[in-house]
Amino acid sequence: MKTFFINHQEELFRSLITFGVILVLKFIFTKAVRKVGKIGDFNKVRTNLIIKYISIALTIITIAILTLIWSVNFKDLGALLASIFAVIGVALFAQWSILSNITAGVIIFFSYPFKIGNTIRIFDKEINKTDYNGDETYVIEDIRAFHLHLRRSNGEILTYPNSLVLQKGVSLVQMYNDETQEL
Template sequence: MEEFIADHKSSMLFSLILFILIITLKIIFTSIARKVGKLSDFNPVRTNLIIKYINIVLTTLAIITLTFISGVNYKDLGVLLSSVFAVIGVALFAQWSILSNITAGVIIFFSFPFKIGNTIRIMDKEILDPDNPEREVFVIEDIKAFHLHLRSPKGEIITYPNSLVLQKGVVLISTYKDEEIEEPKENS
């Protein structure tokens, strides 16, 4: 046992440093995501989803780094990784829209100027109805990882992909706080 510890002392030390670094980064990134969520008044479910993404990325980086620390043969690792990435690449190409919607969901979390309860108009020719402009207005019911839930004036729930929200123009008509404020009356 002592011989094993003596032979692998440096790799165990690097593994311990990596573990402490990953835990520290997890705490820092989680607190940043929670602060952004709180300052921007985001739904806690959305904040927890972003924290889950952060944990997945940090875990993946830790596993990759641990493989290099443990001294895996790079030639064998290259063959393994190229095979795995070939399969993953084909799968992600087949599911590109899902990947782009997840990425758009993360971008929307950090920089989307609209929140749940806002009334919006999406400048998409497939949604726009020149005969009935009321149909163009939607209230954001929920923001998920892959799509938005929008409520039409008729009460219909429409799911709209996150990637399209970033590609199309979105007009903010009113916020949920605007509806509580009364309009000032004009003096005649």
């Protein structure tokens, strides 16, 4: 055991620095997301979801850095990674809409002007195919990782994918505090 520490002193030191930097970055990003969530008055569930995404990304980056530090044999690793990526590629292709909705959920968290309780209008003929009049408004009940929960004027709950919120025209009709606006 002692010889391992002596022979791999440099790799251990670099690994320790990597873990330290990643922990500091996780702390900074978590604090920044919580601050954005507090300033934007976002739901804590949404804030925690974004923090989880950041943690996963930092974990992947850490694993990549550690494989470089420890000089992993890429010939052996290549075969393993090729088969893993083949399986993941098929799974991701099959689940592409789920990934696009998660990505859209992150974008909505940071850059969209509406919150839970706001009244919005969505310019999409597909959701009102039978009785589209262009004036249908929805109250945002919840914003989830994959979709929004919208309440129609007749009380019906509609789940609307996050990716479509970014693709379709959406106007903010009424804010939660009853300030009427069109954006």
